[in-house]
Amino acid sequence: MPATHAEPAVTNGHDGHTHLAPPTGKRGKGKRGLDSNEASRLLAARISQLEQDAAGEKDQELEIEREVKRATRDLLQQISKMDDSQKIDHLTKRSSELLADMRRLDKENQKNKKRGDALQKERDINRTELSKTVGLKEKLEKLCRELQRDNNKMKNENKELQAIQKRNTLSWDEKYAILLSKLEGYQEDKDTPRKQVVDMEMEELFRVRFKSFIEQYELRELHFHSQMRTKEIELQYHLSRFDRDKKAAEAELAKMRQLQTQVQTLSKTESQLREELEMYIDKLGEACNVKAALDQRDDIMARQRKEMQEQSKKCKRLEKENEALRRQKECTAANIIGVAQEWKDKMDAADRKTKKLMSIIHQMQQQGRKVPPAMESTLERCKNDEDLAEDEEDSDYSEEDDEEGEGSDPDDTEEESPPQSRVQPSQPGPSTTNKETVMRTYDVLQAPMDIDWKDDNAVQDSLLSTAVFLQDNPMISDFLSMTIDQAFSGCDPTQLTPADREAFWAKLTAPYHPDGRRKT
Numbered sequence: 172m173p174a175t176h177a178e179p180a181v182t183n184g185h186d187g188h189t190h191l192a193p194p195t196g197k198r199g200k201g202k203r204g205l206d207s208n209e210a211s212r213l214l215a216a217r218i219s220q221l222e223q224d225a226a227g228e229k230d231q232e233l234e235i236e237r238e239v240k241r242a243t244r245d246l247l248q249q250i251s252k253m254d255d256s257q258k259i260d261h262l263t264k265r266s267s268e269l270l271a272d273m274r275r276l277d278k279e280n281q282k283n284k285k286r287g288d289a290l291q292k293e294r295d296i297n298r299t300e301l302s303k304t305v306g307l308k309e310k311l312e313k314l315c316r317e318l319q320r321d322n323n324k325m326k327n328e329n330k331e332l333q334a335i336q337k338r339n340t341l342s343w344d345e346k347y348a349i350l351l352s353k354l355e356g357y358q359e360d361k362d363t364p365r366k367q368v369v370d371m372e373m374e375e376l377f378r379v380r381f382k383s384f385i386e387q388y389e390l391r392e393l394h395f396h397s398q399m400r401t402k403e404i405e406l407q408y409h410l411s412r413f414d415r416d417k418k419a420a421e422a423e424l425a426k427m428r429q430l431q432t433q434v435q436t437l438s439k440t441e442s443q444l445r446e447e448l449e450m451y452i453d454k455l456g457e458a459c460n461v462k463a464a465l466d467q468r469d470d471i472m473a474r475q476r477k478e479m480q481e482q483s484k485k486c487k488r489l490e491k492e493n494e495a496l497r498r499q500k501e502c503t504a505a506n507i508i509g510v511a512q513e514w515k516d517k518m519d520a521a522d523r524k525t526k527k528l529m530s531i532i533h534q535m536q537q538q539g540r541k542v543p544p545a546m547e548s549t550l551e552r553c554k555n556d557e558d559l560a561e562d563e564e565d566s567d568y569s570e571e572d573d574e575e576g577e578g579s580d581p582d583d584t585e586e587e588s589p590p591q592s593r594v595q596p597s598q599p600g601p602s603t604t605n606k607e608t609v610m611r612t613y614d615v616l617q618a619p620m621d622i623d624w625k626d627d628n629a630v631q632d633s634l635l636s637t638a639v640f641l642q643d644n645p646m647i648s649d650f651l652s653m654t655i656d657q658a659f660s661g662c663d664p665t666q667l668t669p670a671d672r673e674a675f676w677a678k679l680t681a682p683y684h685p686d687g688r689r690k691t
Contacts, residue, residue, distance in 0.1 A: 209302060209305075209306050212302070213298075213302060216298070246265065249261065250262070
């Protein structure tokens with residue numbers, strides 16, 4: 172019996188027990204105390220080691236001083252009986268030996284130092300491992316003591332729980348014995364029933380009860396009939412509501428059909444409006460494209476204006492280079508003329524000598540003398556040279572006549588330009604029309620910008636850059652019914668002299684006031 176009632180006794184709730192976790196605060200304090208003790212111990216060990224090292228270094232220095240004194244004394248004793256040359260030889264030999272020993276000792280010292288560093292590192296590592304081992308040992312000892320205390324506490328608690336369980340088992344045995352005796356009494360009464368006595372009052376009570384049951388049944392029937400009537404009324408109400416909703420649905424259906432026809436009409440109208448809108452959008456797109464083209468044209472004009480400004484700067488630079496080249500050419504031409512003049516003088520002298528010799532030869536021939544055989548080849552060569560010179564003069568004259576005939580054509584007239592200037596054909600045309608056309612072209616090509624019309628140089632550079640642009644773009648020039656030859660009378664705008672610029676500016680500014688307004 173006690174074995175079967177052990178678990179209910181524990182789970183009853185009268186005497187339950189839960190094990191408490193061991194406290195951790197003391198353990199944490201102990202750990203911090205251990206860390207501080209370990210740090211202080213390591214610090215003390217390090218201080219003692221440094222003191223020992225310092226003492227060892229002092230002893231080593233004293234020993235080195237004693238060795239140096241002893242070696243010095245021995246050396247003085249050895250050289251005291253020697254002369255100067257022997258002393259020098261002995262000291263040189265001794266110094267070389269000491270130097271070799273010093274180098275060998277340095278190498279050994281470095282090796283020993285490395286070995287000492289390695290041993291020191293191993294010693295530090297072993298010391299740290301030893302300190303860790305000691306600390307771990309102390310922690311384990313402390314943990315063992317704490318576990319021993321916990322075990323003792325658990326033993327005492329186990330003894331108390333066993334005593335409580337024993338008392339609970341005895342009390343439950345007593346309770347179950349009383350319950351068993353009661354159940355046995357009930358079973359005995361059931362097995363041996365006693366004689367029952369009929370009670371009249373009980374029969375009257377049953378009759379009243381049955382009568383009340385019948386009345387309740389009748390009331391229940393009446394209630395059921397009333398509910399059926401209520402359901403029939405609700406059904407009629409719902410049928411009438413269904414008819415009303417059906418009529419409303421038919422009306423809504425007719426209205427829906429009417430609205431569908433309206434929607435179709437509106438959709439057709441919408442499609443038409445969309446087509447018109449697309450047409451307007453296309454027109455707007457074309458307008459936008461025109462605007463974009465205008466913007467692009469403005470960008471192109473701004474870029475061209477910038478290029479024209481760069482070209483004007485380039486033209487100025489080229490003018491300077493052209494002037495330098497012209498001067499160089501003049502110097503070269505002067506040198507060439509001098510050389511040609513010298514060569515011409517020499518040739519004239521040679522011709523005079525040749526003519527004199529030829530006259531002598533002719534006189535000799537007239538007198539009946541023969542030409543020497545050695546002079547025949549020279550004479551023939553001179554005659555051939557004269558014939559060739561005459562032919563060349565005839566060809567030069569014919570070429571000059573042809574050039575004069577071609578130059579008589581009014582459409583192909585050419586003017587001789589100064590040095591370093593390019594010759595271009597001139598085209599006739601009224602200067603006034605050219606000036607107005609150039610100004611209109613300038614107004615079209617010039618993007619919106621602020622120009623100081625009182626600054627002649629700025630305006631001249633702008634107009635010249637526009638003219639250069641027209642020269643680089645002949646299509647625009649043809650479209651504006653103007654060519655660069657008509658504007659500048661056959662002169663290259665990049666090679667204009669200051670006088671030509673002033674003349675061009677005077678032509679352009681003739682139909683305008685100084686403030687930029689056109690004259691009426």
